[in-house]
Amino acid sequence: MNEIAALNGVVEVEKIQYIKIRLNDEYFGIDIKYIDNIVRMQHITRVPKSMDYIKGVINLRGEVIPVFSLRVKMGMEEIEETRSSRIIIIKYDGDSVGLIVDEVKEVINLSVDEIEKVYRDSSENAQNFISGVGKEAGNLISLLDINEVLNDRTV
Amino acid sequence: MDVSQYLDIFIDETKEHLQNLNNRILDLEQDGEDMDTINEIFRAAHSLKGMAGTMGYKRMQTLTHDMENVFSEVRNNNIKVNSDMIDLLFKCLDALEEYLASIQESADEGTNDNEHLIKALNDVLNSKNDQPEVKEEPKEASKEDKANSTKAEKWKDIKIDDTFRTVIEEAQTRGFKAYGITVYIMDSCLLKAARAFLVFKALEEHGEVIISVPSAQDIEDESFENDFSVVILTESPLQKVIDAVKFVSEIEDAVGGEIVIEAKPQVTEVAKVDDVAANNTSSDDKPAQAAQTSQPAKPEKKASAKPVVNRTVRVDIEKLDSLMNLVSELIISKNSLVSVAGTAVGRTNMAFNEQIEYLESVTTNLHESVMKVRMVPIESTVNKFPRMIRDLSKKLDKKMELYMTGEETELDRTVVDEIGDPLMHLLRNSADHGLESAEVRAQRGKPEVGSIYLDAYQDGNNVVIEVRDDGNGIDVENVKRSAVEKGKITQEQADLMGEKEAIDLLFQPSFSTAKVVSDVSGRGVGLDVVKSKIEALSGEIEVKTKLGEGSTFTIRLPLTLAIIQALMVVVGGEKYAISLGAIQTIESIKVEDVKKVQGKEVINLRGSVIPLVRLNEMLDIESLTPNADELIVLIAKKGDRFAGLVVDELIGQMEIVIKSMGKYAGNCKLISGATILGDGEVALILDANALI
Numbered sequence: 001m002n003e004i005a006a007l008n009g010v011v012e013v014e015k016i017q018y019i020k021i022r023l024n025d026e027y028f029g030i031d032i033k034y035i036d037n038i039v040r041m042q043h044i045t046r047v048p049k050s051m052d053y054i055k056g057v058i059n060l061r062g063e064v065i066p067v068f069s070l071r072v073k074m075g076m077e078e079i080e081e082t083r084s085s086r087i088i089i090i091k092y093d094g095d096s097v098g099l100i101v102d103e104v105k106e107v108i109n110l111s112v113d114e115i116e117k118v119y120r121d122s123s124e125n126a127q128n129f130i131s132g133v134g135k136e137a138g139n140l141i142s143l144l145d146i147n148e149v150l151n152d153r154t155v
Numbered sequence: 156m157d158v159s160q161y162l163d164i165f166i167d168e169t170k171e172h173l174q175n176l177n178n179r180i181l182d183l184e185q186d187g188e189d190m191d192t193i194n195e196i197f198r199a200a201h202s203l204k205g206m207a208g209t210m211g212y213k214r215m216q217t218l219t220h221d222m223e224n225v226f227s228e229v230r231n232n233n234i235k236v237n238s239d240m241i242d243l244l245f246k247c248l249d250a251l252e253e254y255l256a257s258i259q260e261s262a263d264e265g266t267n268d269n270e271h272l273i274k275a276l277n278d279v280l281n282s283k284n285d286q287p288e289v290k291e292e293p294k295e296a297s298k299e300d301k302a303n304s305t306k307a308e309k310w311k312d313i314k315i316d317d318t319f320r321t322v323i324e325e326a327q328t329r330g331f332k333a334y335g336i337t338v339y340i341m342d343s344c345l346l347k348a349a350r351a352f353l354v355f356k357a358l359e360e361h362g363e364v365i366i367s368v369p370s371a372q373d374i375e376d377e378s379f380e381n382d383f384s385v386v387i388l389t390e391s392p393l394q395k396v397i398d399a400v401k402f403v404s405e406i407e408d409a410v411g412g413e414i415v416i417e418a419k420p421q422v423t424e425v426a427k428v429d430d431v432a433a434n435n436t437s438s439d440d441k442p443a444q445a446a447q448t449s450q451p452a453k454p455e456k457k458a459s460a461k462p463v464v465n466r467t468v469r470v471d472i473e474k475l476d477s478l479m480n481l482v483s484e485l486i487i488s489k490n491s492l493v494s495v496a497g498t499a500v501g502r503t504n505m506a507f508n509e510q511i512e513y514l515e516s517v518t519t520n521l522h523e524s525v526m527k528v529r530m531v532p533i534e535s536t537v538n539k540f541p542r543m544i545r546d547l548s549k550k551l552d553k554k555m556e557l558y559m560t561g562e563e564t565e566l567d568r569t570v571v572d573e574i575g576d577p578l579m580h581l582l583r584n585s586a587d588h589g590l591e592s593a594e595v596r597a598q599r600g601k602p603e604v605g606s607i608y609l610d611a612y613q614d615g616n617n618v619v620i621e622v623r624d625d626g627n628g629i630d631v632e633n634v635k636r637s638a639v640e641k642g643k644i645t646q647e648q649a650d651l652m653g654e655k656e657a658i659d660l661l662f663q664p665s666f667s668t669a670k671v672v673s674d675v676s677g678r679g680v681g682l683d684v685v686k687s688k689i690e691a692l693s694g695e696i697e698v699k700t701k702l703g704e705g706s707t708f709t710i711r712l713p714l715t716l717a718i719i720q721a722l723m724v725v726v727g728g729e730k731y732a733i734s735l736g737a738i739q740t741i742e743s744i745k746v747e748d749v750k751k752v753q754g755k756e757v758i759n760l761r762g763s764v765i766p767l768v769r770l771n772e773m774l775d776i777e778s779l780t781p782n783a784d785e786l787i788v789l790i791a792k793k794g795d796r797f798a799g800l801v802v803d804e805l806i807g808q809m810e811i812v813i814k815s816m817g818k819y820a821g822n823c824k825l826i827s828g829a830t831i832l833g834d835g836e837v838a839l840i841l842d843a844n845a846l847i
Binding site: 045047048049050054057058096 | 484487729773774775776814815816817818819820821823824825826829830831835836837838839
C-alpha cells in the first residue's frame, strides 16, 4: 500500500481531479477546480421569460445564484428531483452557477493518458459539452466542458 | 519639505480653484466691471499660485503668476476686460488643467512651458501700461505686521461657560490641568486646515481638547485667520504640550497658560518664541484678568469670501462599499428576525416585538445615513458645462445660452462620476445638431440666441435629468432616409415606421444624421454610447421632439443602487418585489369596471384612462384568483405615463437589498434583480418601468 501511495504521490502532478456525477445512467466528470460547493436541493425561485434550462435562482449564503438543469441543458428529459439530487455550485470567470445533477458519486483522479480527447461533432447535441472521455476502473466518464455548458452558443 | 502627502489635497483644491476661476471668468465676460468678481478671481489665482509654488510645480506657478499680474492690473483699473483677453484666460485655464491632469497621473507637471501663453499674457500687460506691476506681497506683509502687533494670547478671550467650568473643575480634582493655548500658523502656510489638524493630533496625544475657537468645524473648513485657540485638559506640563505643538511644521508660534477656575484666574506664562520679534513679550506675567480686560475683543471673523464649498472627509469609495454591504447583511438578518417573530405564533412576547421594531428603525436609519454619505450633488459634474457651451458657441459660431437648474440634486457618487460624459454628449448634440444657424432662427422668428436647458430634479425614487433645446428638433423623415441609405432598414420598414421607432434608430450604433462631420459631434459614435452608459447605471433615456421647435432628452436614473423600500406582492403563488417609489396608489377595481379599448384592457380612474397590465400574463403563470370580482391594481407611474399592474395578493412594505443575479440568469427585461427574504427565499424584483 505504501508503495502505491508513494507512487501516487509521484504522479500526483499528472493527475486531474474530477467530481463524478450521474445523470440518468450516464456518468460525467466535472473538473474540481471549477467547483465551489455542492448543496442539497432547496427552494428555487423561478425566473420568468428565461431559457428552459434555467430553473431559477437560489440563495446561497446571501448570494443569489442562477441554477441550470444539467439534464435539460444536455438534451435529456426532465425528472422530478429525488433524494440524491444535488446542486453543484460552479464558479467560472467570477460568476457562480448551480447545476442540478441526479447524484454526486465521488472524486476521481485521472491522469492525462487516461483521458481521450473528443473531437467536436456537431451532429449530436450533447457531444458539444464534452471535452473528453475518461477511463476509470473500466467505466467511461464523459468530462464536461464547463465553458460550453455555461455559455450558450445556440442563442 | 516632503509634500507628497498633500498631493491629494493639492489636486482637490486646485480643481476647486480652477472650477471657480472658470465660473468667475464667465461672469467677468458678462460684466467686466464687477469688482467682487475681479477680486475673487484674483484671490483664486493667488491661492493657486501659492499652492503650486509650495508643491514645487514651477511651470504652473509661473503661468498663474502671470495670469495674476493681468488680474491685478484689471483690479487696479489699468486694463479693461475684452473678449480676446477672456479667450486668452480660458486658454490659460486649459493649460493649468493640463498640468493638473499630468500631476494627477504622475505627480509631475510635465514639461510644457506654455511660453506662447505667457508671452500673450505679458503682451496684455504691456499693451496697457508701463507701470511696474503692483506687488501685493509687501502689502500682505504689512498687514501681517499689523496682525502680529495685535496678536496676543487669544486663548484668554475664550469664554468658558458653566458646562466647561464644571468639566474643568472635575478634571482638576483628578489632577488634570486646563491650559489655554493659542497657536499661530505661518502666514505662508497654504494648507492651514491640514496644519491645524496635525496640531490637534499632537494635542490629543497629551490630553483632551475641550474647547476650540473657532470651532473645530470652522477650522476644518479653513475658515479662520492664521491663529486658533484651544483649551486642553492634560496631565502633562504646559511646556511639553506647547513644544509638541511647535513640533508641527509651519507653526509660527504657540503660547499658552493655565486656566484656573476657582480662584482669581492666575496665569503662568510660558511660550517663548524663537523667530518672531513682534511677539508679545509685554503681556508676559500679566495677570490673565488684566489681559482679558485690556485686550480688545477678538475681532469678528471676516465674512468668508470663499463660496461655501462642500468640505468632505476623504474616504475610499471601497470602504463605503463594504460598509454598504455590511448594512445590507444587517437588513437581511433583521428581515429574518422579523419573519421568525411572525411565524412563532403565540410564543412571541411583547418585549421581543418591541425590540425588533426598534432594530428595524435603527437599520432603516443606518441605511439612510450610509446612503446619504454616498450621495453627492451633481453640481460637481455639471459645473463645467457653462464653459463648454461658451467654447462651443465660439467654435460653431452660433449664439447660445445654457440654463441650468437643480444642480443641487443628489445622486450616488458612482452615478455622478459616470453621468458627466453622457450629459456632455447630449449638450454637444443640442448645440451642434439641435440649434439652427442664426439665419434659420431669424426666418423662423426665434430669438437669435439659442437656448439649451439642463434641468435636474428628483421624481420619486428616480432622479431625472433633462437636456432640452429650442432648436430644430429631430427630423424624423431625415432620420429614416439616412437609415435607409446606411442600409440599417429597408424602404418598406421606413415607410411603416412610427415616429418613436424612427427616433430609436438614433440610438443604434454608428448612426449620425449630421450632414457635415464636425469637430464637435457627428463622428457616428454618439447616442448609442450615451444609451449604453445610462443603461449600465440602471437608467433610461427618452426623447421627445417636435420638428422646428426643439427636442428634449430625458434621463431617468435610480436614486439608490443597493437597498430600496419595496412593496411585496404575490402573483400566481410567487412573491415579487416592486420598488415602492414606482407605485402611486393601490386600487381595488371591480371586474366590470375594466373596459376594452382597441383590444386592450383599461380602467377609468378618477377621470384618467389607465391601461391594465396583468402581471400573471407577463410572468407566464396562472393567476391564483382568476375569477375574483375585484382586482388589486397597483398604479405605477413613469414620467407622465401610468399603468395599472394587476396582482393576486399584497404582502406589504419591506426594505429589500438588491442582489445581482449574475450574467447566467438570463436577461429578462421585466426583472431588475433579486432579493433575499427573511425566510431565506429569493424573490425577484419587478422593474415597473419596463412594464409601462
